[in-house]
Amino acid sequence: MNTQILEATAKLMVADGKGLLAIDESTGTCNKRFAKWQIPQTAEAHRQYRELIVNTPGLHESISGAILYDETIRQKKDDGAPFARALAAIGIIPGIKVDLGAKEMASFPGEKVTEGLDGLRARLTEYLEMGARFAKWRAVFAIGDGIPSHGCIEANAHALARYAGLCQEAGLVPVVEPEVLMEGDHTLEVCSEVTERVLRTVFRELYSQRVKLEGMILKPNMVLPGLTCPRQNTVEEVADATVGCLLRSVPAAVPGVVFLSGGQSGELASVRLNAMNVRYKSRLLWELSFSFGRAIQEPALEIWHGEQANVIPAQEAIYHRAKCDRAAHLGKYDGAVEADHRESATHDMATNAYAGSAK
Ligand code: 13P
Numbered sequence: 001m002n003t004q005i006l007e008a009t010a011k012l013m014v015a016d017g018k019g020l021l022a023i024d025e026s027t028g029t030c031n032k033r034f035a036k037w038q039i040p041q042t043a044e045a046h047r048q049y050r051e052l053i054v055n056t057p058g059l060h061e062s063i064s065g066a067i068l069y070d071e072t073i074r075q076k077k078d079d080g081a082p083f084a085r086a087l088a089a090i091g092i093i094p095g096i097k098v099d100l101g102a103k104e105m106a107s108f109p110g111e112k113v114t115e116g117l118d119g120l121r122a123r124l125t126e127y128l129e130m131g132a133r134f135a136k137w138r139a140v141f142a143i144g145d146g147i148p149s150h151g152c153i154e155a156n157a158h159a160l161a162r163y164a165g166l167c168q169e170a171g172l173v174p175v176v177e178p179e180v181l182m183e184g185d186h187t188l189e190v191c192s193e194v195t196e197r198v199l200r201t202v203f204r205e206l207y208s209q210r211v212k213l214e215g216m217i218l219k220p221n222m223v224l225p226g227l228t229c230p231r232q233n234t235v236e237e238v239a240d241a242t243v244g245c246l247l248r249s250v251p252a253a254v255p256g257v258v259f260l261s262g263g264q265s266g267e268l269a270s271v272r273l274n275a276m277n278v279r280y281k282s283r284l285l286w287e288l289s290f291s292f293g294r295a296i297q298e299p300a301l302e303i304w305h306g307e308q309a310n311v312i313p314a315q316e317a318i319y320h321r322a323k324c325d326r327a328a329h330l331g332k333y334d335g336a337v338e339a340d341h342r343e344s345a346t347h348d349m350a351t352n353a354y355a356g357s358a359k
Pocket of ligand 1: 022138177228291294
């Protein structure tokens with residue numbers, strides 16, 4: 001294990017206000033999102049959509065790394081370049097989702113455990129050869145009557161730590177993603193208590209599996225009230241609850257914490273991340289950034305609709321959300337950044353295209 005390379009890569013993933021872009025939806029999830037907009041659910045349509053995203057001019061200004069799915073890392077862009085190589089060529093670190101999904105947990109009704117450890121060592125070696133430099137594994141925790149249970153938290157935390165150890169052995173930075181889900185009518189306080197319990201267990205397991213905290217990234221949920229909770233908290237309350245929970249449970253050796261968006265709108269995700277960075281700037285022990293999927297992609301997918309004619313406006317939407325999220329990481333997001341949309345994105349993209357052609 002070359003710890004220096006792992007540490008340097010992990011730092012780079014959260015440097016300069018940048019964050020990660022998750023485009024690693026499994027085939028089932030991607031098809032579900034395509035079906036909503038009547039887009040064909042084929043491997044070729046997935047490829048075209050991921051190519052649209054990766055080709056967004058200026059994407060590297062806000063995005064340090066992109067998480068691919070197994071199908072995509074084996075595909076090529078129209079120009080013949082494999083996706084991982086194409087990302088590296090534009091200064092974006094390629095990553096790969098390596099878990100095999102959250103499955104019903106035996107004897108734990110309503111709870112899931114993430115699978116994928118069997119054969120993982122060999123798969124990681126293959127992904128490294130394909131150009132991946134970091135990996136992702138997601139565990140999910142639902143909040144409900146008596147759940148998440150101790151057994152579910154322990155099993156998932158142990159799997160996350162085993163995965164992280166194997167990644168570091170292979171030379172890949174593990175992105176450790178324990179996600180407490182938003183579904184339910186629970187309060188912000190309950191989400192905070194559950195998230196803290198999950199994170200404390202995850203870091204205990206990471207320690208016992210000898211994972212180097214300096215060479216990993218944590219990808220947690222924000223602390224939020226359940227989607228159907230009658231009391232929806234203010235941005236400031238969410239920022240305080242989330243950062244407080246992290247300060248109590250995430251060791252200072254971890255270089256970066258990157259949030260998943262979990263179904264929040266793009267704008268709300270930016271507003272909340274910004275508030276955390278503004279209110280806690282001097283107290284944060286790690287970079288507080290983003291690793292959004294839906295919060296960056298959703299407007300673009302709706303615009304694209306599977307039509308070639310919509311590629312440029314869809315790319316403008318991706319560029320804009322990524323730019324807002326970088327501003328939020330820097331604590332510089334506001335209404336003006338949000339409003340500075342189409343024209344400036346078009347202008348910035350034209351400038352980038354010019355800079356590209358001038359090289
Ligand atoms: P969302 O931001 O859409 O939650 O996706 C992030 C992710 O990678 C989930 O595993």
